[in-house]
Amino acid sequence: MQFLVAAVILIGVLTVFNLLLTFGIVRRLRESPPAPALPPLTAPLGAEVGAFSAVTTSGETITSLPDGTLVAFLSPGCAPCHEKLPDFVEYAGRAAVRPLAVLIDGADDPALAARLEAVVPVVVEPRDGSLTEAFQITGTPAFVTVEGGRVALLGLPPVAVGA
Known part of the structure; x- marks a missing residue:
């Protein structure tokens, strides 16, 4: 006891x-x-998009974007990019304004570029490329919607994730 x-x-x-x-x-x-806090991956909301000139994989030169264009910055070796890819592709199929995909160092993965080319125009450029500099991209994945030459929305629009 x-x-x-x-x-x-x-x-x-x-x-x-x-x-x-x-x-x-x-x-x-x-x-x-x-x-x-983690540093932002893109220019802040309301920031003016810098001047750029880029050529898509189909040979089209892009120097401006229509209002409502979603620009997706992706990298081949980026796991979160591959996770967001199905949502982006779904959004691209339903969007009123055709999105643009920018593959940073995308020459490393031609299969990813080919998959995206079936849905959206694709630009392949290095980390210090024209579009990357214009949108002040510091990491991927980054999704930016442009309105009036300014950053209007960051991230995938709600319709892209089933909202």
Whole structure:
């Protein structure tokens, strides 16, 4: 019986000690500064799109975009890009204004370019390409909708994700 009482007391003391440690950890986490925000992948909303000149894989030269154009910046080795690809392709099939796909370093994956060419015009360019610079792209995937030469929407439009 004495062992049972001693075990219950020991468990109670350990539980209180664990609770005190947990409160200490929570207090320190609240006092610590928040993690820095990730840098934006594109120009901010409302920013003017810079001048550009790009050639699609079909040979068409693009120097401006109609209002409502969604520009998708994708990379072949980017796992999140491949996850968003079906939503983008679905959106492209239903969009009133034809989107544009920009493959950054896309020469590495001609199969991806071919898959997109069936649905949208495709531009393949390096990381410091004309469109990438005009939209201030720092990472992929990035989706930008243009209105009046300015960034109007960031991300895939809600219709693209089944909303």
